[in-house]
Amino acid sequence: MFALDFLPTRPAAFPSIPRKIKTQLFCEDDLSSNSLALKILRAELHIFIKTRNLLGASLGYTKEMDYTDSQVAEIYDVANRLAEDGLFYLALAGSRRYSVLDLGCGTGTLCCALAERGHETTGVDPAAAMLDVARRKPHSNQVEWVEQTAQNYQSQKRFDLIFMTGHVFQTLLSDADILATFENIRVHLNDGGRVGFETRNPRLDWASEWTGRQRLMRMPSGEEVLETLDIRGAVGEFITFQTTYYFPHTTLTTSSTLRFPSREHVEALLGRAGLGVRKVFGDWALSPFDQPSSREMIFIAERAG
Numbered sequence: 001m002f003a004l005d006f007l008p009t010r011p012a013a014f015p016s017i018p019r020k021i022k023t024q025l026f027c028e029d030d031l032s033s034n035s036l037a038l039k040i041l042r043a044e045l046h047i048f049i050k051t052r053n054l055l056g057a058s059l060g061y062t063k064e065m066d067y068t069d070s071q072v073a074e075i076y077d078v079a080n081r082l083a084e085d086g087l088f089y090l091a092l093a094g095s096r097r098y099s100v101l102d103l104g105c106g107t108g109t110l111c112c113a114l115a116e117r118g119h120e121t122t123g124v125d126p127a128a129a130m131l132d133v134a135r136r137k138p139h140s141n142q143v144e145w146v147e148q149t150a151q152n153y154q155s156q157k158r159f160d161l162i163f164m165t166g167h168v169f170q171t172l173l174s175d176a177d178i179l180a181t182f183e184n185i186r187v188h189l190n191d192g193g194r195v196g197f198e199t200r201n202p203r204l205d206w207a208s209e210w211t212g213r214q215r216l217m218r219m220p221s222g223e224e225v226l227e228t229l230d231i232r233g234a235v236g237e238f239i240t241f242q243t244t245y246y247f248p249h250t251t252l253t254t255s256s257t258l259r260f261p262s263r264e265h266v267e268a269l270l271g272r273a274g275l276g277v278r279k280v281f282g283d284w285a286l287s288p289f290d291q292p293s294s295r296e297m298i299f300i301a302e303r304a305g
């Protein structure tokens with residue numbers, strides 16, 4: 001379920017969206033079932049999107065963007081509020097004052113929540129547009145923001161906790177990039193420090209699950225945005241997809257590729273970087289990882305030896 005809400009009114013340029021669709025759109029689980037109601041909902045959505053496309057063509061324009069674009073960064077922030085994954089990492093940090101490094105911090109939601117709880121926090125991300133959103137948040141002035149990749153971040157600081165959240169790990173597409181990141185993490189860990197990150201379980205059929213996924217969001221300006229996802233390719237460990245955002249007068253698209261390595265492969269790379277796995281959870285409720293059914297592989301690791 002997505003934690004997003006709606007205005008009772010909508011911008012004039014939007015075709016009518018039945019309230020039924022509005023409320024049901026946020027139920028990912030509902031969308032994956034095959035009930036009659038769902039088929040009707042899908043048909044209505046299809047008409048809605050077609051109409052929106054026509055309106056978009058006559059009223060606006062289409063742009064290709066990514067996290068480096070300020071509009072995409074704003075949308076990302078609206079669509080990704082602090083949720084169960086963030087609460088998991090906050091709980092890991094606990095109430096003792098720790099030094100925490102968040103690699104691929106994005107729009108800084110977790111960093112600001114950590115800082116609010118008294119942790120000495122550094123947020124690192126290569127996308128300036130994402131950091132710009134982060135810098136406008138409450139408690140952001142207590143966070144050190146660094147524009148850099150996880151592989152290339154360098155500091156004299158050493159950290160009690162290093163996180164990679166929001167499946168940032170899956171944007172590392174090559175073994176070389178994963179290894180460089182893990183080695184960099186080991187260098188920046190304090191004695192006794194821990195690293196926590198997650199990646200989706202490759203045993204599940206993510207491409208099928210994501211096919212046709214869509215949701216409706218409301219921007220702080222009040223504009224409603226429809227987000228749709230199209231799978232462009234699923235080869236081996238990689239899924240490429242296009243995300244499209246339909247605004248009243250603009251359509252934006254972003255393309256992404258994510259990697260879905262196996263647990264064994266991640267553990268082997270951690271080992272090569274001098275890190276040892278302490279725990280692997282299968283969900284945010286701390287269930288042990290179960291290969292056939294878990295959605296997540298949440299790794300907690302520390303320096304080996």
Ligand SMILES: C[S@@+](CC[C@H](N)C(=O)[O-])C[C@H]1O[C@@H](n2cnc3c(N)ncnc32)[C@H](O)[C@@H]1O
Nearest residue numbers: 067104105106126127130149150165166168171
């Ligand atoms: C899905 S967002 C996750 C953001 C944040 N961690 C969260 O949980 O909301 C992915 C982020 O990874 C960043 N990113 C992409 N490549 C990266 C790299 N090599 N090192 C660090 N961050 C990277 C992107 O700029 C983007 O902000």
